[in-house]
Amino acid sequence: MTSNIVIITEIRQMNSREDICFLINSLFEAGSYGASRYERLTNDSRRRLRQLLEMHCRSIEEAEDLSTRKSEYFSQIYQPRCPRLFKFDADYMLDPAFLKCFKIQKQDDGQIRKVIVNTVMVQAHVEDMGNSLFSLPLISSEFCKDLIDEIKHLQKDNDASKYITGKLNSMNPLTNISIKDIGLSDVIDKFIELFIKPISNLLFSGVFTQLENQHSFVVQYQIGKTVDLALHTDNSDITINICLGEEFEGGEIYFGSLRGENKTANIDNEIKKEYKHKLGRGLIHLGAHLHGARKITSGHRYGLIIWAYSKAVRSSYCPCCRHYNRIRTNTEDIAQCICQPSFQLTTNNKK
Numbered sequence: 559m560t561s562n563i564v565i566i567t568e569i570r571q572m573n574s575r576e577d578i579c580f581l582i583n584s585l586f587e588a589g590s591y592g593a594s595r596y597e598r599l600t601n602d603s604r605r606r607l608r609q610l611l612e613m614h615c616r617s618i619e620e621a622e623d624l625s626t627r628k629s630e631y632f633s634q635i636y637q638p639r640c641p642r643l644f645k646f647d648a649d650y651m652l653d654p655a656f657l658k659c660f661k662i663q664k665q666d667d668g669q670i671r672k673v674i675v676n677t678v679m680v681q682a683h684v685e686d687m688g689n690s691l692f693s694l695p696l697i698s699s700e701f702c703k704d705l706i707d708e709i710k711h712l713q714k715d716n717d718a719s720k721y722i723t724g725k726l727n728s729m730n731p732l733t734n735i736s737i738k739d740i741g742l743s744d745v746i747d748k749f750i751e752l753f754i755k756p757i758s759n760l761l762f763s764g765v766f767t768q769l770e771n772q773h774s775f776v777v778q779y780q781i782g783k784t785v786d787l788a789l790h791t792d793n794s795d796i797t798i799n800i801c802l803g804e805e806f807e808g809g810e811i812y813f814g815s816l817r818g819e820n821k822t823a824n825i826d827n828e829i830k831k832e833y834k835h836k837l838g839r840g841l842i843h844l845g846a847h848l849h850g851a852r853k854i855t856s857g858h859r860y861g862l863i864i865w866a867y868s869k870a871v872r873s874s875y876c877p878c879c880r881h882y883n884r885i886r887t888n889t890e891d892i893a894q895c896i897c898q899p900s901f902q903l904t905t906n907n908k909k
């Protein structure tokens with residue numbers, strides 16, 4: 559008999575219909591002992607699991623339906639304050655120093671055809687803070703200002719404001735605004751595809767050759783509301799954290815060890831680096847890097863957080879404990895994991 563604790567953890571990590579299918583397939587697939595994981599559970603465990611699965615599926619479906627309604631509202635009804643934000647334009651969006659890190663080839667109509675990283679300029683403009691943590695100029699001050707003005711405009715609009723608050727990451731539930739909901743996903747997708755992917759490929763020495771997906775949001779910190787963020791790791795493969803402004807004091811971001819590297823019980827001893835946000839400048843770090851944000855002491859802080867995903871990297875770690883390649887056996891498809899006797903990697907990668 560296997561314990562269902564592992565499966566319960568997997569259920570809690572489901573975020574989409576795709577995740578539900580992935581989990582259900584893995585529950586009913588014949589395992590290395592012949593019987594599926596589901597068949598190896600007691601009747602009682604199966605009953606509890608079914609209830610939990612149903613509840614979680616319902617909440618995912620409700621969240622997805624709400625997300626569709628939001629997208630419809632923002633694409634069809636909402637009148638943006640700054641329409642320029644919604645169409646990708648590298649010269650408007652990106653910091654001139656960041657643009658210098660690339661050779662950009664354009665088509666006759668001005669669209670970008672190809673972007674090649676300029677290694678010498680990357681060395682000049684990107685600060686390597688160690689432990690796969692990089693700081694660099696990313697976004698123009700004009701784009702930062704327009705995005706904050708758009709957020710303020712959204713928050714004043716009765717209909718729009720109803721849609722923009724919600725639980726986006728489990729840590730800062732009330733004040734985050736989803737980039738997808740407000741119709742800025744295409745802009746962020748292009749930014750990742752054209753610029754973040756090639757520069758990450760260079761900075762992380764070829765680990766992130768592809769970044770197929772993203773989940774992005776604007777975070778806000780304000781006295782009397784959310785002022786800080788506890789130490790955590792992100793559900794991302796790499797995170798891009800950009801300071802949008804406005805005026806604020808405090809709010810430094812601090813970093814500890816990488817997930818799994820942490821050996822001491824006292825997490826405060828682990829803090830290794832601190833970074834002071836600067837307008838338009840950002841950090842690129844591994845999602846597995848422990849980090850948190852210090853209290854702001856005055857003002858209002860906005861940040862653009864991009865969680866980027868790589869299918870190849872995701873399929874190399876256990877979806878349950880999220881550690882990389884715990885122990886691999888020689889058997890082609892099986893990786894051993896402390897979470898359960900065997901974690902089956904399928905070719906059907908998640909996300």
Ligand SMILES: O=C(O)CCC(=O)C(=O)O
Binds near residue numbers: 777792850851863
């Ligand atoms: O506020 C920040 O700069 C960090 C935010 C963050 O780490 C997160 O939302 O995951």
Ligand SMILES: [Fe+2]
Binds near residue numbers: 790791792849
């Ligand atoms: Fe984070």
